[in-house]
Amino acid sequence: MLTTFRRQRQLARVRPGDGSRLPEFRLWHVFTRTRFGLDLEDHRLDVDIRYGADPNTGHGVARLYRDGVQVARSRLPATFAVSGGVVEIAENEHGLKRVAHVGPDGTTRTLTPHPRTLEGRRAGFDRRxxxxxxxxxxxxxxxxxxxxxxxxxxxxxxxxxxxxxxxxxxxxxxxxxxxxxxxxxxxxxxxxxxxxxxxxxxxxxxxxxx
Missing domain, CATH: 1.20.5 (Single alpha-helices involved in coiled-coils or other helix-helix interfaces)
Structure with a gap:
């Protein structure tokens, strides 16, 4: 019940995206920005997260992109309604702790970090x-x-x-x-x-x- 209430509260503060294209991830973004993606059956989802970008609260801001076009945005923690479930983003004082697609049956898939991000570099080191x-x-x-x-x-x-x-x-x-x-x-x-x-x-x- 608590999870449902938290999810509904986060969904309520989601705002429509501005339709802009997903910007490239550059090397100098690693300490201010991160990015995760997931391929679904008929489209691609990307989440672009800017740390401390909300001027009112200091929270990070997440922007959701569908096939490279911004469709929604929210401050963290965030939940976005997407095809086949929701994308949940949570953080703690040290960084992100969850970026996952959650289906109606509770099936969870962690989104893949962009290889240039710190998370992506750590995942690459783990594979090698x-x-x-x-x-x-x-x-x-x-x-x-x-x-x-x-x-x-x-x-x-x-x-x-x-x-x-x-x-x-x-x-x-x-x-x-x-x-x-x-x-x-x-x-x-x-x-x-x-x-x-x-x-x-x-x-x-x-x-x-x-």
Missing amino acids: FPTTSHALGIVAGLLVLACGAIELLHAAQAVTRRPEVAERVGTLVLPYTLSAGWLTVIGVVGALAAVERALTLRGRLVDRRR
Whole structure:
């Protein structure tokens, strides 16, 4: 029921496209734009996503193209009604987490990233070097967990040092406290690892073994 309500709300904010042609994806677009596509029985769908393009909310904006012509647009997260179901696009703080065609029976097909996008380059690396890609995924997943745990423990220590908190729950004392500089480095490493995981759009920290 919650999924149905969310989908209806997202469908309600879809606006008609302007009929423009799908622009080419250039190398310098990789940090501001991404693109996914899917071939259906009688036509081609493309979703062009611009990060932070909505001036009012800062959300990304998705534009839906049918056979290269813009037919709809919406801010993220977005759901577009298309032939044979809907296209759902969801994001988190590290990037996209879902770009999929969902049929009436719940059948899901993830759209294919354009080969020049970061997602497409990550997918290409996975196809060419599957073993290395799997190892990279394991390392990135472990880094996300480790960096998150370190930052969470230091945040908890800082909170419990407040007198009003210490009186109620006591003070957490870590055996070793990292400097602000090291915590910044750990935060950056954790964020990069999370982005690597987000580029796979698989929704898990560690990929399943093939």
